[in-house]
Amino acid sequence: MSKNHWKPNKETNVSVYQQIFIYIKNKIISGEWPDGFKLSSQRKLADEFDVNRSTIVTVLEELKSYGFIETKKGSGTLVTYNEESDFSLRTINWDSLIQSSIYESNNRVVQDINDFELEEQFIQLGKGELSPSLFPKSTMSQVLSSISNKVNYLGYEEARGFRPLRKAIAHHLRNHSIDVSENSVLITSGALQALQLISLGLLKTGSTVFLGEPSYLFSLKVFQSVGISLYGINMDKYGLNFLDIPYSKKYENRSAIYCIPSFHNPTGITMPSFRRKDLLKMSEQHNLLVIEDDVYRDLWIDTPPPQPLKSMEKTNNVVYIGSLSKTLSPGLRIGWVVANEQVINHLADIKSQTDYGTSSISQLIAYEWLKDNLYRDYLIEIRRELKFKREIMISSLHQHLSSLASWDIPKGGLFIWIKIEVNISIQRLYLDMLNEGVLINPGYIYGKRYRNYIRLSFSYASEDEIRHSISLLGKKIRSLSKLS
Amino acid sequence: MSKNHWKPNKETNVSVYQQIFIYIKNKIISGEWPDGFKLSSQRKLADEFDVNRSTIVTVLEELKSYGFIETKKGSGTLVTYNEESDFSLRTINWDSLIQSSIYESNNRVVQDINDFELEEQFIQLGKGELSPSLFPKSTMSQVLSSISNKVNYLGYEEARGFRPLRKAIAHHLRNHSIDVSENSVLITSGALQALQLISLGLLKTGSTVFLGEPSYLFSLKVFQSVGISLYGINMDKYGLNFLDIPYSKKYENRSAIYCIPSFHNPTGITMPSFRRKDLLKMSEQHNLLVIEDDVYRDLWIDTPPPQPLKSMEKTNNVVYIGSLSKTLSPGLRIGWVVANEQVINHLADIKSQTDYGTSSISQLIAYEWLKDNLYRDYLIEIRRELKFKREIMISSLHQHLSSLASWDIPKGGLFIWIKIEVNISIQRLYLDMLNEGVLINPGYIYGKRYRNYIRLSFSYASEDEIRHSISLLGKKIRSLSKLS
Numbered sequence: 030m031s032k033n034h035w036k037p038n039k040e041t042n043v044s045v046y047q048q049i050f051i052y053i054k055n056k057i058i059s060g061e062w063p064d065g066f067k068l069s070s071q072r073k074l075a076d077e078f079d080v081n082r083s084t085i086v087t088v089l090e091e092l093k094s095y096g097f098i099e100t101k102k103g104s105g106t107l108v109t110y111n112e113e114s115d116f117s118l119r120t121i122n123w124d125s126l127i128q129s130s131i132y133e134s135n136n137r138v139v140q141d142i143n144d145f146e147l148e149e150q151f152i153q154l155g156k157g158e159l160s161p162s163l164f165p166k167s168t169m170s171q172v173l174s175s176i177s178n179k180v181n182y183l184g185y186e187e188a189r190g191f192r193p194l195r196k197a198i199a200h201h202l203r204n205h206s207i208d209v210s211e212n213s214v215l216i217t218s219g220a221l222q223a224l225q226l227i228s229l230g231l232l233k234t235g236s237t238v239f240l241g242e243p244s245y246l247f248s249l250k251v252f253q254s255v256g257i258s259l260y261g262i263n264m265d266k267y268g269l270n271f272l273d274i275p276y277s278k279k280y281e282n283r284s285a286i287y288c289i290p291s292f293h294n295p296t297g298i299t300m301p302s303f304r305r306k307d308l309l310k311m312s313e314q315h316n317l318l319v320i321e322d323d324v325y326r327d328l329w330i331d332t333p334p335p336q337p338l339k340s341m342e343k344t345n346n347v348v349y350i351g352s353l354s355k356t357l358s359p360g361l362r363i364g365w366v367v368a369n370e371q372v373i374n375h376l377a378d379i380k381s382q383t384d385y386g387t388s389s390i391s392q393l394i395a396y397e398w399l400k401d402n403l404y405r406d407y408l409i410e411i412r413r414e415l416k417f418k419r420e421i422m423i424s425s426l427h428q429h430l431s432s433l434a435s436w437d438i439p440k441g442g443l444f445i446w447i448k449i450e451v452n453i454s455i456q457r458l459y460l461d462m463l464n465e466g467v468l469i470n471p472g473y474i475y476g477k478r479y480r481n482y483i484r485l486s487f488s489y490a491s492e493d494e495i496r497h498s499i500s501l502l503g504k505k506i507r508s509l510s511k512l513s
Numbered sequence: 514m515s516k517n518h519w520k521p522n523k524e525t526n527v528s529v530y531q532q533i534f535i536y537i538k539n540k541i542i543s544g545e546w547p548d549g550f551k552l553s554s555q556r557k558l559a560d561e562f563d564v565n566r567s568t569i570v571t572v573l574e575e576l577k578s579y580g581f582i583e584t585k586k587g588s589g590t591l592v593t594y595n596e597e598s599d600f601s602l603r604t605i606n607w608d609s610l611i612q613s614s615i616y617e618s619n620n621r622v623v624q625d626i627n628d629f630e631l632e633e634q635f636i637q638l639g640k641g642e643l644s645p646s647l648f649p650k651s652t653m654s655q656v657l658s659s660i661s662n663k664v665n666y667l668g669y670e671e672a673r674g675f676r677p678l679r680k681a682i683a684h685h686l687r688n689h690s691i692d693v694s695e696n697s698v699l700i701t702s703g704a705l706q707a708l709q710l711i712s713l714g715l716l717k718t719g720s721t722v723f724l725g726e727p728s729y730l731f732s733l734k735v736f737q738s739v740g741i742s743l744y745g746i747n748m749d750k751y752g753l754n755f756l757d758i759p760y761s762k763k764y765e766n767r768s769a770i771y772c773i774p775s776f777h778n779p780t781g782i783t784m785p786s787f788r789r790k791d792l793l794k795m796s797e798q799h800n801l802l803v804i805e806d807d808v809y810r811d812l813w814i815d816t817p818p819p820q821p822l823k824s825m826e827k828t829n830n831v832v833y834i835g836s837l838s839k840t841l842s843p844g845l846r847i848g849w850v851v852a853n854e855q856v857i858n859h860l861a862d863i864k865s866q867t868d869y870g871t872s873s874i875s876q877l878i879a880y881e882w883l884k885d886n887l888y889r890d891y892l893i894e895i896r897r898e899l900k901f902k903r904e905i906m907i908s909s910l911h912q913h914l915s916s917l918a919s920w921d922i923p924k925g926g927l928f929i930w931i932k933i934e935v936n937i938s939i940q941r942l943y944l945d946m947l948n949e950g951v952l953i954n955p956g957y958i959y960g961k962r963y964r965n966y967i968r969l970s971f972s973y974a975s976e977d978e979i980r981h982s983i984s985l986l987g988k989k990i991r992s993l994s995k996l997s
Contacts, residue, residue, distance in 0.1 A: 050760050058798070094762050121800055121830055122766060123855050131739050132713035132863045140862060147671050161666035170661045177657030182645035183844030187631055218702065222868040229616035229738065249866050254713065255615050255739070276534050278578050282606060314542070316605055346605055360667030360873030371607050378624060379616045382733050384706040388872035389844025 034077045045080055049088045057097050057110045066108040068098065133250040138474055145468050152498050154462075155470035156489040157294065157443050158359055163414055163488075165357075165407050172397045176390075183389045188381035189373060190216025190365075191392040197399035198351070198365050205326065206340035207349065207367060215373045217380065218362040218387045220324050220352040221251065226366065226376045226383075227285075227320060227348060228252050237280055238320075240287040241269035243446075243475030243482070245294050261476060262286075266437075268293060268300035271308045276315065285318040291334035292325035292442025295475050295484040299440055302335040313344050324352040324364070327408050329441035330416045345369045353395055355443065356408065362387065363395040415441075415488060421495050422487035429503030433510070443488040446472075449481045453509035458483070461505050467498040518561045529564055533572045541581050541594050550592040552582065617734040622958055629952050636982050638946075639954035640973040641778065641927050642843055647898055647972075649841075649891050656881045660874070667873045672861035674700025674849075675876040681883035682835070682849050689810065690824035691833065691851065699857045701864065702846040702871045704808045704836040705735065710850065710860045710867075711769075711804060711832060712736050721764055722804075724771040725753035727930075727959030727966070729778050745960060750921075752777060752784035755792045760799065769802040775818035776809035776926025779959050779968040783924055786819040793822055796830050808836040808848070811892050813925035814900045829853045837879055839927065840892065846871065847879040899925075899972060905979050906971035913987030917994070927972040930956075933965045935994035942967070945989050951982040 037048035056062040068074065071089070075082040089106060092098045099109040127134075134140075146156050189195060195211035202209065217223040224246075232238070234256035240246060242261030252259055263273045269288050288308070290300040300308070312319045321338045339349040345368075352364035366376060380386065398404045422445060423438055436447045449455065459471040472482025487495065521532035540546040552558065555573070559566040573590060576582045583593040611618070618624070630640050673679060679695035686693065701707040708730075716722070718740035724730060726745030736743055747757045753772050772792070774784040784792070796803045805822045823833040829852075836848035850860060864870065882888040906929060907922055920931045933939065943955040956966025971979065 044759075047759055051756055054760070091760065091762070121802060121828070123853065125766065126715050126802070127855070127859045129717050130714050130859075131717055132866070134859065135862050135866055143672065143865065146669075158668060161668065164666045166665055169664055169667070173657055173661030173664065177654045177661065180653055180657065181650055182648045183653070183842040184642060184645065185630075185843045188627065218868040218872070221866070225867045230614050231610050233613050233615055251866055254866075272535055275528070275531055276538070276575065278575070282609065318605060318610070344605070354869075358667040358873075359669045359869070362868065362870065362872045369607065371611070375611045375614075375618065378619050381627060382616070382619055382705070382735055382738075383709045384702040384846065384868075385838075385843070386846065388702070388846045388875040389842075390874055390878065391872040394874065 036077075036079050045078075046084055046087055049078055049080070049084065050091055053088065053092060054095075054097060057092075057108055062108050064108055064110060067104070068106040068108070070105065132254040135250065136248045136474060138471070139248040142468065142470065142474070145463070150466060151463075152467045152494045153489045154485050154495070154498050154502075155468050155483075157355070157486050158489055159356070159411065159443075160418075160489050160491065162491065163411060165410075168403055168407065169358075169394075172394055172403070176393050176397065180390070180393070186386050186389050186392065188377035188386060189214070190377075190387060191389065191396060194392050194396040194399070195365075197396055201399055201404070202351075202367065205323075206336050208340075209367055212370050213367055213373055215366045215368075215377050215380065216387050216392060217364045217366060218384070219354050219359070219364040220322060220350050221249075221364075222380075223350045223352075223364050223366045224251050224287075224320070224322075226379055228255055228257055229383075230376045230379045231318060231348070231372065232257050232285060233283060235283065237284045238287050239274050239284065239317075241289070241293065241296075243295055243472065243479045244287075245475060246287065247476050248474045264293075264296060264298060266298065267304040268298045269304075269308065271304075271311045274311065274317075281316050285320050286312060287320045287322065288338075289322045289325065290338060291323060292328060292439060292444075294325070294442070295444050295470070295472075295482075296446040297437060297439030297442055297444050299334050305335060305338050305341060309338055309342050309346075312346050313342075317346065319347045320350065321347050322350045324350065324355050325442040326351070327356045328411070328415060328443065330412055330419060331440045334441065339367060348372065353398075353404075356411065357395075357398060357404065361391045361395060363391055415443075418487045418492070418495070419445075421492055422485065422499065425496050425499035429500050430506065433503065433506045443486045445485045445487060447483050447485060449483065449506060451506060451510040452481075453506060453512075455480055455483060457509055458502075458505055461509070462498075462502065465501055465505075467501060469502070520561075520563050529562075530568055530571055533562055533564070533568065534575055537572065537576060538579075538581060541592050546592050548592055548594060551588070552590040552592070554589065616738040619734065620732045620958060622955070623732040626952065626954065626958070629947070634950060635947075636951045636978045637973045638969050638979070638982050638986075639952050639967075641839070641970050642973055643840070643895065643927075644973050644975065646975065647895060649894075652887055652891065653842075653878075656878055656887070660877050660881065664874070664877070670870050670873050670876065672865035672870060673698070673857060674861075674871060675873065675880060678876050678880040678883070679849075681880055685883055685888070686835075686851065689807075690820050692824075693851055696854050697851055697857055699850045699852075699861050699864065700871050700876060701848045701850060702868070703838050703843070703848040704806060704834050705733075705848075706846075706864075707834045707836075707848050707850045708735050708771075708804070708806075710863050712739055712741055713867075714860045714863045715802060715832070715856065716741050716769060717767060719767065721768045722771050723758050723768065723801075725773070725777065725780075727779055727956065727963045728771075729959060730771065731960050732958045748777075748780060748782060750782065751788040752782045753788075753792065755788075755795045758795065758801075765800050769804050770796060771804045771806065772822075773806045773809065774822060775807060776812060776923060776928075778809070778926070779928050779954070779956075779966075780930040781921060781923030781926055781928050783818050789819060789822050789825060793826050793830075797826075797828050801830065803831045804834065805831050806834045808834065808839050809926040810835070811840045812895070812899060812927065814896055814903060815924045818925065823851060832856065837882075837888075840895065841879075841882060841888065845875045845879060847875055899927075902971045902976070902979070903929075905976050906969065906983065909980050909983035913984050914990065917987065917990045927970045929969045929971060931967050931969060933967065933990060935990060936965075937990060937993040937996075939964055939967060941993055942986075942989055945993070946982075946986065949985055949989075951985060953986070 037045040071085045075085045097110045100106050195214040199211045236257045237260050239260045241264045263270050339347045349367040434447050434449050455471045470484040472479030521529040555569045559569045581594045584590050679698040683695045720741045723744045725748045747754050823831045833851040918931050918933045939955045954968040956963030
């Protein structure tokens with residue numbers, strides 16, 4: 030090597046070590062220093078590059094770790110690189126990236142169910158959604174036409190959401206005795222995003238969320254993926270039993286209670302007023318944040334549920350979640366969080382950092398529905414339909430499952446939580462029904478303890494489908510119980 | 514206390530310790546054991562409750578920690594609770610909850626800018642969005658009308674997104690030499706959500722993302738909030754300089770390069786083909802995931818940018834991001850990720866766990882735009898407009914800032930990155946301009962080193978607004994430089 034040998038530039042940001050590494054690596058990759066090429070001694074390299082020998086040692090170690098060079102006793106340091114071996118070795122290991130990623134994959138059964146729920150050949154007996162036949166097609170078409178003449182621009186909205194929509198939601202909430210201004214309302218992409226924002230914005234790694242068990246949240250990783258634990262709390266006929274929440278200083282200021290007081294998913298239980306008050310009192314005494322998920326409230330069938338916790342509290346501990354997904358349309362992806370303004374502004378900031386806000390067109394549509402009482406009128410119709418479908422399912426259950434299972438009649442919502450009283454494998458039942466083209470939700474996705482439960486929805490399948498598949502369900506349970 | 518004293522139930526899930534804690538706490542809260550009431554000795558309590566004395570010790574310690582009781586030398590254990598003091602003490606400390614939460618708040622200056630960007634009284638000279646005057650109102654109105662007759666239901670879509678839209682995007686990408694099926698496409702709520710999904714789904718806490726500096730990502734917490742570090746890499750006139758990326762085993766299989774090869778935000782730089790190839794080669798040699806953010810590609814003004822990295826790679830290392838936000842409408846919130854199917858399925862699963870999918874109505878609208886070439890025709894118009902507005906800004910800059918600042922003319926995108934060559938405080942300039950009703954983006958929100966830069970956008974403000982505010986900018990810079 031000549032006196033005019035390349036030397037690292039000591040006056041740039043790039044470290045001398047890195048420059049030499051790259052220099053040698055490029056010599057090797059370009060083939061200028063081919064496989065078997067013998068490098069100068071460490072001392073000589075240090076001299077040529079005008080650096081300390083220790084720098085050379087470090088560079089050579091790094092090159093070795095990549096397999097570019099090898100040190101052989103007696104022969105010195107040799108290039109061991111050839112292009113083909115390199116490319117065959119070096120591809121990203123996606124499996125390992127995915128498995129070690131921050132967010133965990135969903136439970137496999139739940140992933141399957143999500144897939145099957147989109148397939149039209151199945152009778153959807155578990156799906157927590159209103160039937161497409163109940164979709165208010167003509168009103169929605171009217172709303173879309175009226176919007177088509179008004180849309181002058183679809184830019185980013187304020188992080189909290191379209192103000193007229195927030196006002197309309199605040200107005201709607203007054204029917205439920207929640208009296209807040211639009212500044213306490215944040216529009217989210219459905220209730221699930223509301224939970225994600227709360228987990229990221231109000232809790233910390235190591236926090237605990239107490240929630241009534243069974244729960245659909247056990248099958249999602251929204252909390253667990255950021256290091257928050259779920260702690261299942263027993264439910265009695267009044268819902269989440271607050272007496273079961275462990276009292277310990279370690280949970281203070283770092284925990285939350287998650288509850289669905291009205292028409293709980295999956296049990297259908299509605300918490301009476303006295304339990305709501307006790308739960309609130311407890312949360313106030315122990316500084317526990319309460320996440321009140323009230324997405325089924327508007328789906329009451331017999332009588333409206335008791336007032337929300339949010340309307341009863343004295344201390345602003347309750348973060349309230351609502352949504353149009355269960356009532357009007359899941360595809361709009363419109364939900365909301367109600368909390369004190371400080372919390373709302375913080376959650377809005379996080380939302381703006383994660384997706385820059387919810388679809389403006391969805392917000393415009395939601396606004397049209399809420400502002401003119403289209404939504405209220407629509408709910409009246411839906412209640413009638415739900416009542417009818419609930420009756421059909423209950424009478425089918427009586428006819429076909431009365432000796433095999435037990436259930437309570439929910440006063441609203443979408444679900445009937447059924448305890449199978451004979452000893453069968455629910456997994457087998459789930460698969461057998463699937464084989465017959467009927468999708469039911471096995472209880473164990475709501476908690477390991479619920480191996481003898483299933484969740485049915487009376488809202489999605491048609492009248493005939495319900496009758497047919499409940500009769501089938503009875504037969505399958507009976508035949509499985511004979512096997513066991 | 515009588516022989517028939519209450520005793521904890523040893524056969525429930527609730528621990529004996531908890532039951533006793535609740536029992537005593539309720540006695541105190543109810544007032545049955547009032548302030549000053551003396552509790553029985555530990556031994557006697559253990560006897561009455563039929564538990565070990567150690568359990569009683571633990572319960573009393575816990576009660577003390579809440580301030581329900583106190584032990585006084587000589588007087589034993591006394592109730593010290595009174596209801597008022599309790600409620601005044603116990604409110605959630607929201608400040609602390611927010612500050613210790615997982616997701617960090619946005620930079621204060623950026624929060625301000627986000628707020629100001631929504632206020633109509635300001636001239637938006639920094640806003641990275643097309644002007645509402647360019648919004649294709651009549652075509653959008655047509656699209657909405659046509660949809661209004663077709664919407665039969667708005668349910669949850671498949672997690673990856675509405676299949677016809679994914680097909681249309683795959684078709685659109687073929688124009689950019691990216692040849693994938695719809696199974697390699699995931700619909701997201703804009704490009705930012707794509708980044709969030711990648712951070713949660715492909716990286717882990719402790720990972721490093723290398724990115725060209727300056728970057729708008731320094732002002733967001735999308736990566737940092739989940740424990741991923743950003744590592745700024747120098748840019749030269751060809752864009753991100755891959756030679757500056759440190760080579761070390763420790764980054765392998767746990768790092769990514771984030772780049773905007775075409776019309777970089779904020780610098781406007783477009784990476785030439787040779788640099789793209791070198792960057793890819795480097796990523797392949799070192800197993801680095803490449804996140805290619807290509808949201809400005811369709812906004813070329815003079816000539817289309819070189820082919821995307823995604824179209825050139827041999828190894829599937831590139832995760833590609835596109836969006837309609839910069840070109841058609843931010844409010845639709847439609848973006849996409851393109852990657853191998855395994856990655857797409859995993860990211861789709863995470864998406865379904867965080868928001869159950871992007872607005873169906875937004876997806877329908879995007880589909881209408883893409884399927885009939887409405888989008889392509891619209892882009893031709895937009896390019897003409899952008900070219901015109903860029904000329905106006907450049908000529909204004911020449912007129913008013915030629916001796917004060919320097920800049921390159923971007924070949925597309927929305928931004929001009931301006932280096933102020935006189936010694937002034939950019940913060941002061943930002944505030945002075947704000948005072949005059951003009952919003953500019955100070956360089957330091959893109960990295961601490963950029964204290965003498967500003968980012969202007971030629972896309973949002975009107976012709977007159979651009980002329981007026983650039984002239985004002987010249988005056989302000991001049992007067993600030995005289996002060997210093």
